[in-house]
Amino acid sequence: MNENNNRNVRDDERSVNGELTSLIDDRDLSRVVLSPEEQAYEEMIRQRIRARRRAAERKRIKRNRTIALILVMVIVLIVCRSCYAAHRKKRDEQKVNTESSVAEKTSTKKENTDSNAETPAETVESKPEETEHKIQQVDGLTFVDGILIVNKTYSVPEDYAPGINTAAQAAFDEMMNDALNDGVYLYINSGYRTYDEQYNLYYNYAYDRGVADADKFSSRPGHSEHQAGLCFDVNSTENSFAGTTEAKWLAAHCSDYGFIIRFPKGKEKYTGYEYEPWHIRFVGVELAKELTSKNLCLEEYLGVTSDYTLAQDPVSQEEMAEQLGVTVGDPNEVDETQGYEETDSGYYDNGGYSDNGYGY
Secondary structure (H helix, E strand, C coil), X not given: CHHHHHHHHHHHHHHHHHHHHHHHHHCCHHHCCCCHHHHHHHHHHHHHHHHHHHHHHHHHHHHHHHHHHHHHHHHHHHHHHHHXXXXXXXXXXXXXXXXXXXXXXCCCCCCXXXXXXXXXHHHHHHCCCCCCCCEEEECCEEEECCEECCCCCCCCCXXXXXXXXXXXXXXXXXXXXHHXXXXXXXXXXXXXXXXXXXXXXXXXXXXXXXXXXXXXXXXCCCCCHHHHCCEEEECCCCHHHCCCHHHHHHHHHHHHHCEEEEECCCCHHHHCCCCEEEEEEECCHHHHHHHHHHCCCHHHHHCCCCCHHHCCCCCCHHHHHHHHCCCCCCCCCCCHHHCCCCCCCCCCECCECCCCCCCC
């Protein structure tokens, strides 16, 4: 009896479920009408979804534009720097070539077209080295055979401020990298220096040691190659730099990059300065190798002097001391055989001198 009742219940459930399924399948859901509140809620949800999508799209576009702009700026900066460096290098080369060309064109040559056989011989004997070196003055600068010369005899104007020469800087950077590959670390202790900076440096030396002693290793203002932007003091300006690994590498290889040791050992009577193994001057690879191979300083090669008394406006040591308000000799009257003790200003010590990064 119970089994029959259960079977009847299950049959009734299947019949009801079938009827409900048929009713749901036959119903058109598209005709379901939502209440105003439901419609408003649905619209709000849709607007939120659309707003989020638009915000995400704007953010993505903005991010992509920012990345693209940064990439364009970096590319433009790299191109501009490369073009500017190439332009400066080309301009410096053109300037050197132009100065050399002008110096050659302004030199005078005598021609003898109607002389007899004896006349040429007499002419050669009368001027053996008259045109060997061509000296030209351009805006207060002195060029010998197209090479700018700055020493005790030849000065530069007080307002001459070219900054560091780009060709010299590029050559030093290349030399520094190659030295590093050999395990030698080179760096610029002192490079370009203005007239006023040189004045202060020289004054400090003259004040502490007197003009006569200062003239041996420091340039008077207007007579320093540092103002021309063509030289560097490398690593240290102490006498202890001589004989170091760095000094030996510099002396052996600097000509390969267009530099010379400007004040070589044993050339003091030509250069007017003591031996400075750290002081290099940029003259170009060809000339640097020639000077180094022939063991010549720049004054010997160009046939010029380096003497304050032979300058265009010579100033004696006494006059210089009076202008600066210092003494000619050592104001402390220290025995030179005992050396100099280090002072609080840090400008010199026993067996050398220090200049806090300024050099000669």
